[in-house]
Amino acid sequence: MEPEEQIQLIKKNTVEIIQESELLRRITSKGSLRIKLGVDPTTSDIHLGHSIVLFKLRCFQDLGHKVILLIGDFTARVGDPSGRSKTRKPLSIKEIAANARTYREQAFKILAPKKTEVLFNSEWLAKMNFSDVLKLASYYTVARMLERDDFSLRYQKKYPIGLHEFMYPLMQAYDSVAMHADVELGGTDQKFNLLLGRQIQKAYGQPSQIVITMPLLEGIDGSKKMSKSLGNYIGVTEPPYEMYGKVMSIPDELIFKYFRLLTSLSEEEVDSREKESKEGRLHLGKAKEELAESIVSFYYSKSSAEAAKERFKAIFKRKETPTDIPSYFLASDEMKEGKIWIVRILQLTGLANSGSEARRLIKQGGVKWDEKIVKDIGWEVSPGESHVLQAGKRKFIRIVRKHY
Template identity: 50%
Template sequence: MSPEKQLLELKKNAVSFVSEDELLKRLKEGRPLRVKLGVDPSRPDLHLGHAVVLRKLRQFQDYGHQVILIIGDFTARIGDPSGRSKTRPMLSMKEAKANAITYSKQAFKILDKEKTEIRFNSEWLDKMNFEDVIRLAAKYTVARMLERHDFDKRYKNNEPISVAEFLYPLAQAYDSVVVKADVEIGGDDQYFNFIVGRKIQEEYGLKAQIILTLPLIEGTDGNLKMSKSYDNYISFEDTPVDMYGKIMSIPDKLIIKYMKLLTDISDEEIANYEKQIKTHDVNPRDIKMQLAYDITRQFHGNEKAKEAQAYFIRVFRNKNIPEEMPEIALNHGEIGIVELLANFAEISSRSEARRLIQQGGVRINNTAISDIHAKLRLSDGDILRIGKRRFYRIKNKP
């Protein structure tokens, strides 16, 4: 692939890129670039938030470039302050080492092991003496450190910032010096650390690394970034059934974002799915099932993904549902939930329908409908449930 085409593909989904021109120049040098990702093993396993960046690394590998995965077993003992409103607790050496081993194994669910150089930054940072640390710290100013948003905010609010937190981005930057990184990639919350890396590399006589940051994805709650701390994560190590089920639990608003960042579904297909969701031409659940299948397949293979999908349909979608039930025949298109109940489900009045909805007694499949003004576009086979014992199967008219 030509340098220009590589650049076109590599910049997809990027949030920050410093800079496209620099990357194109290095691609034109015709040598494998050294592409760095640093991960701190603050927790023992990886989740789909990490997969966003690992997939971009794999793309670099597919184009013939060398990936350097730095396991921050040293920096994890300091604690990355990125996006934090207070000082983070430090890990012990034992905790960091144990988590690091797990990280390095799980990364190969996405990365090509033969094209990955794994380094632990304790290899060089443990060897630094106090003079080395002071000399490194002298290469960056406090004023520049306070340009970082979270530091600036805490400083203005008279909240504590430890000197150790200033040292974290310098330690991460020194990693880039040691491995001679051409490119550093990571989540967009790492942008400041990467900028420090560019400056420190220049201080050591190297070309400044190119920066490519990617979006952070929200977790299953749909609001906070995916994190074990928030218990909203989907782990690489989840069973196929758990992984599939967790993906099905994400809010509909995340379907397209997950597709773009976590699958190889083509841009054309994703654009079509996005249009269908916006125009209500399809039930978002059906597209989410495709998403859940695709991601589960990546980590567990086709057969396990099929089994997980079948399990979900059997146990969750049709939970406690009788085999025989009355059918409601509907024309294609939207229908109001109150109209559905009052006109088709033998509810005595529209006021009674509204009361049932507001009390949480109405579900479509396994999803409660709480908005009396909700407009629904129902698919063949959907189940309307009223209370505990009244069920209706939706049948679309030809």
């Protein structure tokens, strides 16, 4: 494909390309470029927020460029301070290795495995000695390091900053040197680190990489960046129904952003839906259904998406009890004379974390036994063969007697 056409495809959904003219020049002169994505194995699961960058990498692959997934197994010992207000606790080698493995597997839901090279930065970082490190550190100043938003914020708020945290951006930048990266991708929160890569490459006598930043995705709470630690994420390996339900729970304002960044719809198609909804011709609930369906279809299949939708409707629209709910096998030694206290069973099944919580749930009318609201905290249940216990609107457990 012609370089100019490639640029058009690459540009879609990006926030910034530094420098676009360089990118064009380099594609023209080199043909196939080395595209770097640094992966932080401090978390294992990939969520829809990560997928945005991965889709962009996929786009590069489809254009014939070389995509390199860099697992930051060494940098993970520090933990990226980006956007953090606290020092991260370092992970063990074992945890990092396990995370890296799942990360790679999950990334291949989007990337083409054969066209992806996977590298680990311990390969070169672990070998550096102190003079190498000093040399690297000398290329940057404290004042400039403190320009970074998160560092300066922490500095102003008088939160501690470990010296080693200053090394993180430098290590990431050095990775670009070691890898001879032509392009590095990242979320907008990575801009500082990505730009530092340009500077450090120059210091080591290499051409500076082109930096491409992608938008950050708000999580299902609608305000904060999607992340596992905030619990507002939708993981790419979550079961279809969970995934569907979570998409259905995003705030309305996010619907079209999700469409743009997470589905294969063209910009025109998204625009027209947005326009229709503004004019009242497209109901937001419908739009969200379509969104949820297409996301689940991508990671699973059309049929599982439909099944997820059906189940969602059954529970929330028709308020039915779902059929595929997990079972809890109630042993007879958990009962006294064939009876068990309702509070106890809520705890046993994990529907409540404590007796107090169970009581609270009952008091607030959130507990149902076979679709009937439980009102009496002291209720001693005499369970038959099979019952359905429900806590809140969406937590169900089937209680089955165990005979042995």
